[in-house]
Amino acid sequence: MAEAYFRLIHAVTYFAILVLIVHEKRFAAVSHPMALRVYWGLSYVIVFLFAITAIIRLFFTGNDLVVLRMDDIVVLASLPLYVYLVVVSIRGSSGICEDGVVGNDDELDSNVSGYETASLFSKAVWNWMNPLLSKGYKSALKLDEVPSLPPDFRAEKMEEFFEKKWPKSGENVKYPVLTTLIRCFWKDLVIISLLAILQLVVMYVGPVLIQSFISFTSGDRSNPSEGYYLVLILLISKVLEVLSAHHFSFLSELLGMKIRSSIITTIYKKGLRLTCSSRQAHGVGQIVNYMAVDSQQLSDMMLQLHAVWMMPLQIVASLLLLYYYLGVSMFAALILIVATLISTLWMSSKSNQYQYHLTIKRDSRMKVINELLGNMRVIKFQAWEEHFKEKILSLRNQEFKWLSKFIYLLSWNLSLLWSMSQVISAFTFGAAIFFKNPLDAATVFTATTVFRILQDPIRNFPQSLLSISQAMVSLGRLDGYMTSRELDSNVVERQQGCNGRIAVEVKDGTFSWEDDGDQIVLKDINLEVRKGELAAIVGMVGSGKSSLLASILGELHKISGEVRVCGSTAYVAQTSWIQNSTIQENILFGSPMNNKRYKDVLRVCSLEKDMEILEHGDQTEIGERGINLSGGQKQRIQLARAVYQDRDVYLLDDIFSAVDAQTGSEIFKECVRGALKDKTVVLVTHQVDFLHNADLILVMRDGQIVQSGKYDELLKSGMDFGDLVAAHENSMELVESSTEASGECLPQSSPKSPHPLTPKSSQKSQVVANGGSSSLDQQPKGSSKLIKDEEREAGHVSFDVYKQYCTEAFGWWGVVAVVIISLFWQAAAMANDFWLAYETSKDHAWNPSLFIDVYSIIAGMCCIFVIGRSYLVAILGLKTAQRLFDQIINSILHAPMSFFDTTPSGRILSRVQYLPSPDSDL
Structure with a gap:
């Protein structure tokens, strides 16, 4: 019932x-x-x-x-x-999307990862990956063939979620980054923890079933169905163990990628909002380290995090099983496990010390290599290659000293952990014989299996602690960065659309670069720039002209006053900023192409003649830091980029400083007073010749506007503006007199062409002068790319790579030595298992003293072979790493200058930064 x-x-x-x-x-x-x-x-x-x-x-x-x-x-x-x-x-999610996929047309394509829409079975066995793996097996995958991320996994979504969970201003949170990460991803952590517990439970099903299997195979049980049940339970447990272990790793890696994506995007957005003092406290190099190193530390921690709390559970479960089968002999294993943990923790602390010194020496070496790459042209001109080679090798030798200590200590630690199971089992079985505990085949093999299960958590525990400690340091660094002062978004009152009369207005403004306002750079600023006016800012060097533009942009700390800007803003800095891409891409800057407007922009910025001279025109790729362009060309390209954006207000900071007088006049006429005639332009300039065209002139001195008005009014009033005009006229007279004096000593020559001829134009002119047609016009053009694409091997790693690494140190003799000692080690391990099976079988008389003596000898041989193998591999690896480093430095120093012109220094640095892989990882 x-x-x-x-x-x-x-x-x-x-x-x-x-x-x-x-x-x-x-x-x-x-x-x-x-x-x-x-x-x-x-x-x-x-x-x-x-x-x-x-x-x-x-x-x-x-x-x-x-x-x-x-x-x-x-x-x-x-x-x-x-x-x-x-x-x-x-x-809690049902998988039904409330608003659908939000985004642009790129996100609505069918080439989206199938992970989100995959069924339970497909996710369990990764069946959703088969189409991509099949395509990659047939041919090398291209970028457009790789599925895009699901919307919830994309960087903008992760950053938005991170910002939403960030502690509010009223909350008193000591560790804001850690708190936010827990708020964002606590569900993922719980799911991964459940998988870890499931893996831990099913891991011990095998050792528990060993006794039942031995009893069944020895004939103690007559029911055949029991054998099927045992096999079924073992099969299910192993399937669950494999699936839980792999999904644990997969979800941990996925969570690490989510954390890294959200952290990097948030760091980047934070960098755009930093105040001047915050930017000084967190330089560009540090911010790059936050994104490249600290975010990666947090990502890597996800795999190691659960090992810290799982290891005690695994040890307790193992000790309970040992106590159930061996009784008080278990305490021998407990003593050795505690001793092993203490020794590994001590070696881990020493390893941290060695790594600290190793990192310092490695940073010193990388700093010198970075300086070497940045000044390679000067070094080659002066033939200083050998001098820098000696300096780099000296730093490498200091680094190699700490690297050797670290590798040898690591070898000893690995030897201890790999031989731990044999040593603990020998001592435990010896204690069982001493206490006269019965040892049969089931008990011995169960205990041996438990000892081997214990290897992984104990071996990984020091690395887990190290990873977590490094992640905590990274969290502290990120906390300091993420809580640093930001620019106040309300400093500038921005109004969309310029319907009013005033476009830019500052009332009673006092500004400082520092957050505390101790050092005032602008004081008592009052200005009004009407819509469509050209306002010129002039003054001596250091008078505050660029700072005034920064205050209009909202980059300064406002102590008092009001700033209003009507409409959108474009800013052209005094120092040109150029991307490593084509000229056209630099000008468009992500905006859609409008052919008519694009051609007009090239014309008003005096870039048409440059496009004719360059072999590939606007498709010419600009080298790193604009190495293949002159200063004037870079300045005009960034001006063209601003003009193409079609903004309401233009802030131009001394755009004529890098161009000659004729080109500057053309730009002022065609661009500033032509294409931008209906725009509001605030121009910082030292060119007094253009000031009579300005609607408003602001004269600055010591951070204050001392005069303002039109050209004629200021000239009549004298004072600072009169001094500037007079100083300009005197300097022009000196230039003209020096030019006339030098011209009398020079032979007569043909007038200079406005643009120097490139090899292309020189060759073409020579052919036409000889009466023939230009053969260059008939030749096919070469590639417009200046920077070479990085070459990557497709498919499997070739045998030559393995051969070079393995034989670099001592040839094939080193490989043979490692193979032989590895075979001896495996043979000893197999002999260990064979001796266990032989002595515990019913057909053999049990001799406890003989059993433990032979078992101890075999265990000792295993330890010797493991130690020998570890140190031999360490010696080979260190020798190989040093030889590879020498080859890299020689290749860099003896490469032609054209190699550095066509290869970004970041790519070369990344190759040098890969050295930790052959140094220690391999």
Whole structure:
């Protein structure tokens, strides 16, 4: 009767679940109902308790024969399904998107990763990856063939989520970055923890079943079905172990990528809002390190985080099993495990010290190499290659000293951890013989399996602690950066659309570059620039002209006053900023192409003649830092970029400083007073000749506007503006007199062409002068790319790469030595297992003293071979790393200058930064 009621309750429950699921599909519920999620969570708890009861009934009842009940098998088999249900209940999402995919047309294509829409089975076995793997197997994948990220995984979504969870201004949070990450990703952490617990539970099913298998194979059990049940349980446990382990790694890596993506995007956006003092405290190099190093440390920590709390659980579970099978002999294993942990922790602390010194020496070497690459042209002109080579090798030798200490200590640590299972098992079996505990085949192999399971957590524990400590340091650095002072977005009152009379206005403005306002750079600033006016700012060097533009942009700390800007703004800096791309891409800057407007911009910025001279015109690729352009060309390109954007207000900071007088006059006439005639232009300039065209002139001295008005008014008033005009006229007279004097000493020559001829134009002129047609016009043009694409190998790594690394140090003799000692090590390990099986078999008389003596000798041989192998590999690796470094430095120093013109220094530095891989990782 009770069973009938139980079945009735089950039927009603499942009917209610069906109604709730239909409700989701009908009303497109974004999340599962709370009642359904609570039911799934409670069901998991009940089934988990039933599973524990079944395991205890199966293996810990004290009976020699294991009684297999059908309900126990059903509970154990259904446990993974309930694990999935509790994961779904924690996440809460039903998979139905409320607003659809939001984004541009790129995000609406079909080439999106199938992970989000994959079924449970497809996710479990990674079936959703098969199409991409199949395509990659047939041919090398191209960038457009790689599926794009799902919307929820994209950087902008991650950054938005991170900003949403960031502590509010009123919250007193000591570790804001860590708090935000926990708020964002706590569900992912819980799911990964559940997988870790599942992996931990099923990991010990194999050792527990060994005794049952041995009893069955020895004929103690006559029912054949019990053998099938044992195989079925072992198969299910191993499948669960493999799936949980791989999904644990996959989800940990995925969570690390999410964290890294959100951190990098947030760091970048924060960098755009830093105040001047904050930018000085966090330089460009530091911000790059935050994005490249610290974010990666947090990402890598995700794999190591759970090992810290899992290791004590694994050790406790292992010790309980050992106590169940070996009794008090387990304490011998406990003592050795504690000693191993203490020694590994001590070696880990020493390793941290060595790594600290190694990092300092490596940074010193990288700094010199960076200076070498930045000044390679001067070094080659002066033939200083050998001098710099000696300096770099000297720093490398200091680095190599600490690297050797670190590698040898690492080799000893690995030797200890790899030989730990043999040593602990020998001592534990010796203690069992001493306490006269019975040792049969099932007990010995169960204990040996447990010892091997213990290897991984103990071996990974020091690395986990190191990774977490490094991540905590990175969190502290990121906390300092993310909580640094930002520019006040309300400093400038911006109005969209310029319908009023005033376009730029500053009232009673006092500004400082510092946040505390101690050093005032602008004071008592009052100005009004009307819509469509040209306002010129003049003054001596250091009078505050560029700072005034910065205050209009909102880059200065406002102490008092008001700043209003009407409409959108474009800014052209005094120092040109050029991207490593084509001229056209630099001008468009991501805007859509408008051919008519583009041609007009080239004309008004005096770039048409340059496009004719350059072999590939506007498709010419600009080298790193604009190395293949003159200063005037770079300045005109960035001016063209601003003009093409079609803004309301233009802030131009001394744009004529890098161009000659004729070109400057053309730009002022065609661009400033032509294309921008209806725009509001604020121009900082030293060119007095252009000032009579300005609608408003502002004269600055010591951070103040001392005069303002039109040209004639200021000239009549004298004072500072009169001094500037007079100083300009005197300097022009000196230039003209010096030019006339030098011209008398020079032979007569043809007038200079406005542009120097390139090799292309010189060759063309010579051919035409000889009466023939230009052969250059008939030749096909070469590639417009200046910077060469990085060459990457496709497919598998060739055998020559392995051969070079393995034979670089001592030829094939080193490889043969490593192979031989590895074979001896494996042979000793196999002999260990064989001796266990031989001595514990029923056909052989049990001799405890002989057993432990031979077992100890074999274990000692394993330790010797492991130590020899580790140190031999360390010696080979260090020698190979040093030889590869010498080859890299020689290749860099003896490469032609054209190599550095066509290869970005960042690419060369990245190759040099790969040295930690051959130094220690390999």
